[in-house]
Amino acid sequence: MKNALIATALVAAIGLLAGCSSQGNDSLGNPAAGEQLANTKGAATGQSCIDCHGAGGNAPIDATYPKLGGQYRDYLVHALQMYRSGDRSNALMSQQARDLTDEQIRDLAAYFASQPTQLRDLSPH
Known part of the structure; x- marks a missing residue:
């Protein structure tokens, strides 16, 4: 009985995850x-x-x-939100981000994060 409940819960959870990922434009x-x-x-x-x-x-x-390809998605979202709000100052980027919606910011971040990275560590070794 207990195993059947666990199995049912797992199937339901997998179904929810599959439904979310098939929408293509989630959070x-x-x-x-x-x-x-x-x-x-x-x-x-x-x-x-x-x-x-x-x-x-x-x-x-x-x-x-900056190079954006392969950058962390969360970092890109945060940076664009900061440019949009004016909490991060750059004349060009503030103008570019000013009218972006939250969804557009997430989409841009998802795109750049999915690209091959050429980022490198600049700290002294």
């Missing part, structure tokens, strides 16, 4: 939607994410611009 973001958004020119600046950060976020046009 973790949708990489495909993020890719489309990353290639869309923003009204505020006339630039897209890719224009400055390069293909897959790994080829910035300026050495001072």
Whole structure:
């Protein structure tokens, strides 16, 4: 009896997880939607994410611009939210992020996090 209840609970949990993942745009973001958004020119600046950060976020046009490909999704969400709110200051990024919705931020973060990484540790060894 106890094993049957556990088995039923596991089947229900797996069903819920499968249902969530099949929607494609959950709280973790949708990489495909993020890719489309990353290639869309923003009204505020006339630039897209890719224009400055390069293909897959790994080829910035300026050495001072960060590589985004492979970056932690949570970090990217937090950074974009901070630019949007003005708590993190950068004239270009604040304008780019100003009108992004929470969903768009999650989608962009999911896209860049899914890209191959060229990030490296800059700390002295």
